[in-house]
Amino acid sequence: MRVLLTGHQGYLGTVMAPVLAEAGHEVVGLDSGLFADHVLGPTPADPPGRRVDLRDVTAEDVAGVDAVIHLAALSNDPLGSLAPDLTYDINHHASVKLACLAREAGVERFLYASTCSVYGAAGGDELVGEDAPLRPVTPYAESKVRVEDDLHELADSDFTPVYMRNATAFGYSPRLRADIVLNNLVGHALLSGEVLVLSDGTPWRPLVHAADIARAFAAALVAPKEAVHDRAFNIGSEVNNVTVAEIAGQVAEAVEGSTVRITGEAGADPRSYRVDFSRFRAAIPGFDCEWTVKRGALELADAYRKFGLTRESFERSFTRLAVLRAATEAGTVDDTLRWRR
Ligand SMILES: NC(=O)c1ccc[n+]([C@@H]2O[C@H](COP(=O)([O-])OP(=O)(O)OC[C@H]3O[C@@H](n4cnc5c(N)ncnc54)[C@H](O)[C@@H]3O)[C@@H](O)[C@H]2O)c1
Numbered sequence: 001m002r003v004l005l006t007g008h009q010g011y012l013g014t015v016m017a018p019v020l021a022e023a024g025h026e027v028v029g030l031d032s033g034l035f036a037d038h039v040l041g042p043t044p045a046d047p048p049g050r051r052v053d054l055r056d057v058t059a060e061d062v063a064g065v066d067a068v069i070h071l072a073a074l075s076n077d078p079l080g081s082l083a084p085d086l087t088y089d090i091n092h093h094a095s096v097k098l099a100c101l102a103r104e105a106g107v108e109r110f111l112y113a114s115t116c117s118v119y120g121a122a123g124g125d126e127l128v129g130e131d132a133p134l135r136p137v138t139p140y141a142e143s144k145v146r147v148e149d150d151l152h153e154l155a156d157s158d159f160t161p162v163y164m165r166n167a168t169a170f171g172y173s174p175r176l177r178a179d180i181v182l183n184n185l186v187g188h189a190l191l192s193g194e195v196l197v198l199s200d201g202t203p204w205r206p207l208v209h210a211a212d213i214a215r216a217f218a219a220a221l222v223a224p225k226e227a228v229h230d231r232a233f234n235i236g237s238e239v240n241n242v243t244v245a246e247i248a249g250q251v252a253e254a255v256e257g258s259t260v261r262i263t264g265e266a267g268a269d270p271r272s273y274r275v276d277f278s279r280f281r282a283a284i285p286g287f288d289c290e291w292t293v294k295r296g297a298l299e300l301a302d303a304y305r306k307f308g309l310t311r312e313s314f315e316r317s318f319t320r321l322a323v324l325r326a327a328t329e330a331g332t333v334d335d336t337l338r339w340r341r
Contacts, residue, residue, distance in 0.1 A: 001221065002026045002064060004107075006098070007071030008049050009036040011177040012113070012169060012210055016069070017047050019214040025221070030054075030061060031072060034324065034337065038317040040176040041307040053338055054094040062102045067109040069217055070095060074337075076179060077117070077138040077271075079321055084139035086336060091143035096150045103159045109225075111217055114148055114165045116206055116234055117141040119273035125204075127241075127276035130165070130232040137270050148232065155230040162220055162228045166213050167206035167236030167275060170296045172303040178318035181205055181244060182293060185251040186300040187314045189258035200264040201245030203272035208236035209291030219284045233280040237289035241274050247293060254297035 003020055007013040008029030020027050029049020036046075050061065054072050062068065073091045074083075099110055119128045120135040136142040151161035170182035178187050188196045216235045220228055242250075248260045281287055316322050327333040334340055 001066040002028065003221065004028050004030060004062060004065045004068045005047070005071065006030045006054065006069070007073065007113075009033050009046060009175060010071060010075065011173045011175050012213055013071050014044050014046075014175040015173045015210040016071070016214040016217060019211070019218050020221075021047065023218050028065070030057070032339065034327070034333070035175055035320065038176075038323060039174050040309060040313070040318065041174050041303065044174045054090055054098065057094070057098050057101060059101055059105060062098070062105040062107055065102070065105065065107050067111070067221055068098070068102050068107055069111045069113075069221070070098060071113045073113070074140070076320060077140045079140065079324065081138055081140070082321065087139045087143050088146075090337070091140070092146045095147045099151055099154055099161065103154055106158070108158065108160060109221065110151065110159065110161045111220055112147060112151060112161060112163050114144045114163045114232070115141065116165050116167045116236070116273060116275050117271060118145050118148070118165060119275070121270045121272065125274055127238070128273050129276040130234060130279055152230060160225055160229045162230075163232040164217060164220065165232055165234045167208040167234070167240065169210050169213060170207050170293070170300070171209040171211060171291065172299055173210050176318045177320060178314050179320055182207055182247055182251065182296060183300060185248055186255060186297050187304060187309060189251050189255035190301060190304050190309065191311050191314060193258050195248045195251045195255075195258055195260045197244055197248050197260065197262040198264075198266035199244055199269040201243060201248065201262045203244055203269045204241060204274040205244050205247065205271075206236050206273070206275045207240040207242060207247070207293055207296075208289060209296050212237075212289040212291055216280065216287065219287050223284055227283040231283070233283065234275050234277045235280060236275060236277050238277055240289070240293050242293055250294045251297045254294060255301050
C-alpha cells in the first residue's frame with residue numbers, strides 16, 4: 001500500500017515509519033516538523049515527505065494514496081490547555097478536512113490516532129471498554145472525541161475510519177518525548193537519583209510501548225474491513241494497566257540507586273482510567289503487546305545513558321511545550337505555530 005503517514009517526524013511517527021516500510025508499504029510523510037531537529041541518538045532516516053502544515057493540506061497530499069495514518073497533532077494535555085483554540089483548529093478541524101479530502105480522493109482506510117484519555121475521569125477500578133461513556137477533561141482529549149464523532153459521519157462502504165485509542169506511550173524513539181510519564185520518570189531517576197512524582201500517584205495510567213503502537217497500526221492497516229470498519233479500539237495491554245505510583249516503583253527498580261519521591265504538589269489528577277484492551281486482540285487474532293513497563297524502563301535508561309541525555313535536553317528539547325514556547329519566543333514560529341518564512 002501507499003500510506004500517507006502524518007506526524008512522521010514525531011515521537012510515534014519516527015518509530016512507526018520503519019515498521020510500515022518493513023511490512024512492505026510505501027510510506028509518504030507529512031509533518032510541519034515542529035520537533036524534527038530534537039533528536040536523541042542517531043538522526044533517523046525519514047521516509048520521503050512534505051513539510052506542510054496540517055491546516056494547509058490539499059487534494060494533492062492524498063492523491064494516489066491507499067491509506068492514511070493520521071498522527072499529526074498537538075499531542076498532549078499541556079499543549080492543548082495552553083491554546084485550546086489552536087488545539088481545536090489543528091487537532092479537530094484540520095484532521096476532519098484531511099479525512100474529507102482523503103475520502104474524496106478514494107482513500108479506503110483512515111487510521112486515526114486517538115487516545116485512552118477520551119475516558120478522562122472514568123474513576124474507579126473497573127476496566128473501561130470502548131463503549132464506556134467518554135468523559136474528556138482537557139481540550140486535547142475533547143478534540144480527539146470530536147474527530148472520532150466526525151469521522152463516524154464520514155464512514156461508508158468506500159471509506160473505513162478506525163479509531164485507535166492508544167494508552168499513554170513509552171519507550172525509546174529518536175524523536176524522544178520526555179513529557180510522557182514513564183519516559184519522564186526514567187529521566188528524573190537518572191539525572192537526579194529521584195523518581196519524582198508530582199501527583200499523589202493514585203491515578204490509573206495504562207501504558208503502551210511506541211513499538212507496540214506501531215505494530216498495532218500496521219496490523220489494522222491490512223485487517224479485513226469488517227473487523228475494523230468504523231470501530232474504536234483501545235491499544236495497549238492489561239498487564240500495563242498501572243497507577244502512577246506503580247510506574248514510579250518499577251522505574252526505581254530499573255534505575256539502580258534511585259528512590260521514589262511522591263510530592264502530591266500538583267494536586268489531584270482527575271485523569272484516571274483502567275482499560276480493557278481485549279477488543280483489538282479479538283479483531284486481530286495473534287496480536288498482543290510485547291513490552292512491559294519494567295522492560296521499557298530498562299530500555300530507556302540504557303538509551304539515555306548511551307546517547308548522553310542531559311538535564312538541559314531533558315527539560316528543553318524533549319518537552320513539547322518547552323520547545324514550542326522557545327520557538328514562539330525566538331520568533332521562529334508564530335502564535336499559531338506556523339513557521340515564519
Ligand atoms: N505519545 C502518546 O502517549 C500518545 C498517546 C495517545 C495518542 N497519541 C496521539 O498520537 C499522535 C502522535 O503522538 P506523538 O507522541 O508522536 O506526538 P509528537 O508531538 O511527538 O508528534 C506529533 C507530530 O505532529 C506534528 N504536527 C503538530 N502540529 C502540526 C501541524 N499543524 N501540521 C503538521 N504537523 C503537525 C509535529 O510536528 C509532530 O511531528 C498524536 O495524535 C497523539 O495525540 C499519543
